[in-house]
Amino acid sequence: MGELAVEKHVEYILAVEKRKDSFESVVMDHLRLNGAYWGLTTLDLLGKLDSVNADEVISWIMKCQHESGGFAGNIGHDPHILYTLSAVQVLALFNKLDVLNIDKVATYITGLQNEDGSFSGDMWGEVDTRFSYIAICCLSILRCLDKINVEKAVNYIVSCKNLDGGFGCTPGGESHAGQIFCCVGALAITGSLHHVDKDLLGWWLCERQVKSGGLNGRPEKLPDVCYSWWVLSSLIMIDRVHWIDKEKLFRFILDCQDVENGGISDRPDDAVDIFHTYFGVAGLSLLEYPGLKAIDPAYALPVDVVNRIFFGR
């Protein structure tokens, strides 16, 4: 079994941060704030968050904030709930949540809750349970969850529960591991996991493990390292992770590394990217790979960061 090439991955992440001229980089320009969250959280899990200049990052992040309180994916773009969470998560990593005007951010998010309890991504009204998770996670980190109507938010998420025990993006939407992570995470944070049929969903989730040991996102699809996070964290939150073969998953994730140039890809021998590097390392953390910081399955931040938010000074 291979090993996690920590140094190479750190180098890869730092290089991506600097390299802004490739076509791949420009095409992802609009979600750079997500990229910052993926890269920086990975660095923290590897114990190397101090390799970056926190002040520079924070100053850039604040330039992404709009009048409305929401954050854009990069300077010049429009605000959206997706990037607002990443901004708050990165500030939490650096223990710099105090640079925020919390009311301003909270107002942006509460303004996105609809009558039925669902959340829109931005003023243009796209509704998705991903946004429910984001709103709940974000306000929870800012310790003002009571600013939204939690009961209605939970009811909307429950209305997206399917007969296979999973969750979709909107009522009637097919169960998908990404959406399941969002819904289970939101229910976990709001103390509402009793709405989940843990045995039913646990079986659906554990059957995501295919012969190669990797996990797919829904039945009869290919395995992908990013599901190591979404399926695994969901299983952990409902205490059914022992239903998969952790050894086999370890090997799959490690096989997806590019040990020469750093980074992790969706499948062995595919091109690497920051997204899959984060999910691979986060997945390994959930599997208790030695030397990695523990990550919280609901907030998707290191456990020490989450504990600091709730129990620290």
Add this chain to the structure above:
Amino acid sequence: MHGRPRKAPKPEDEAASAAKAKKLRSLQSQFFSFHHNKIYTKEAVELSAKLLEINPESYTAWNYRKLAVEHHLSQPESNPDSVKSILDDELRVVESALRQNFKSYGAWHHRKWILSKGHSLIDHELRLLDKFQKADSRNFHAWNYRRFVAELMNRSEQDELKYTEHMIYTNFSNYSAWHNRSVLLSNLLEEKAEGFLSKEKVLPEEYEFIHQAIFTDPDDQSGWFYHLWLLDQTVKDDSPLLVSSWPAHGSDLFLLEDRCHNGSAFSPFTTLHSDSGSFPVVLYFNQSVEGVSSSTVTVESGFNKNEDLVWKPLSASNSQTAQVWVAHLKFPTSEFHSSVEVSVGHSKGIISSKGSQHSYPSTFSFKVCVQPVERDFSEASVAENISWREEDFKVYGRQTQESIPIVSFDELSIKNDHEPTASSWRAEAIAKEIECFRELLSLMDCKIGKLTLARLLMAYDVMAFSCANKLVHSEEVLELYNDLMKLDTSHYQYYKDEHSLVFLQQVTSSRESLLKHCFQYKDSVSSSICNPICLRLNNLSLSQMGAFEKLLWVQMLDLSQNELRSIEGLEAMQLLSCLSLRNNKLRSLTALEPLRKLKSLRVLDISYNEIGEHSIDTTRYLCSSPLSHSVGSEWNKDETVISGVALINYWEAFFIFKELSLKQLDIVGNAIADEKFKSILVKVLPKLKRLDGELLD
């Protein structure tokens, strides 16, 4: 980001990429200039289309186009034709973007936004969807869009159901189609729509249909979950039902206030030592319910006013729903006899979490006898150390004429006023399924065949024999799970957990088998046996605990030497005062959450587990804590130190233990149990008298 092969970058590739990047950057910056200056000329709008053609994920460009549309629609010159032309342009841009990336959230949402304006032709949309389905029948964006269009068009659920049938016949391996079918069918059944009156008619046809999928390729998962849903629909009555209670119907309860009494006149199964002046009444339903209160449950006793009773749900967090509910009845301190009658659900109000009314009212009754204090043994009982040694246990050998007041084995424990008739169509459907799957297994050894057969046999036993409580197929089911553990090793633990549950059902299904596990504990201080019956389920390779509805009477439980990683469900055992979980696989303090509901628990042994060994806590969100916003208002969120304990390091110990009134705790053999931790425990558990065998002062 997905599915691109890894290759070393060649210099010419990098140069080409840099050139493309430069072009895109220039387009982007021009676009920003138009967007920030609110310029919506034809030229500007066309530029945004170019940008989206290269990069459909550039969400700000979609926003800009919406602003442009609104700008043009609000112009005085706008008329129905110009409006339609503008919207058609948008639809073309979306189609072109979708060709680039048919999973683009931004593109699909833009299309919905345009359609919602109400000026476009909807029929075209279904044709477009057909094209996308042919390209990728699992594209969930397309399926979502289809639901959106179907609603706009007011297409009937029956028509959409036919569509799923068509898709499935095209390719059985289409989970998305099966999923949509399950949604439509369950709606139609619930609405009792025309042609869909009863499950009795619909389900057999669906079974025929799903067999074609499963039996064609048993390794293809597409049909598995649909089949499980059909099974669930066949077996379960939607309406909630009371399945068990404590005290059990017809039992004679003896309440004693001192720890020891002479005389074996009282059955140790129904004798309760109570130092709280009250005893619990426990209701165990077949599913989670809400609405259990003194309005929906009436307790008639000579010594309590029904309206004073407070029924509490046994669930973690803020939930007002639970499968198990408890209320405490205060009893008088002098010698006393009375009979108690409990009526459940005679007035409306108890509802399942799925919204079904409780419609099978039931009654049970029992007698209570209170024995006053005779001698004061309180000092001795304080010093008493429960050590759980093998030699301290004696098999309960007394000839039992008396029934063990758990579930009466020969008759219903609950007297239901209206018994749900075990409809024959259900039993028939299950029997037929059993036949089909036996046939499949005779042709090929497959995992889904064995797993489904195991589930079917258990369901059949529970349904057909609920009165007699016999489990005729349990040996075969245990064999099937043993086979599965070898056949599908990746999911070994899943089958192990199921195996443990079936095994426990088997053990608790008859008086003979249960008695083999009943022992009396003799303590070293006094020579008389003054402790209740200990149910010993130790050393049985149990990875999961269950059969709680049969074990509500247990006061002392030995689960040592097993493989338990969780004690989910244990909160139902309200009478537990002594519990051993020694030598198991508990990984964290949060796994002990169910114990917080056990108000009578005094002796706990969690020694030799794995608490403190793991960096990842799998029950972190299944316990009440600030992380999951499930702590009561008594916790001040700004407090970081409580009772001298720094929460950031010891929050689990604080939240789990602070409500327990433990007298004795054993924790040795866990990585967490160093001296510092033990001193924290002493602070958090003020009533603790013994820790790891040592008397505390």
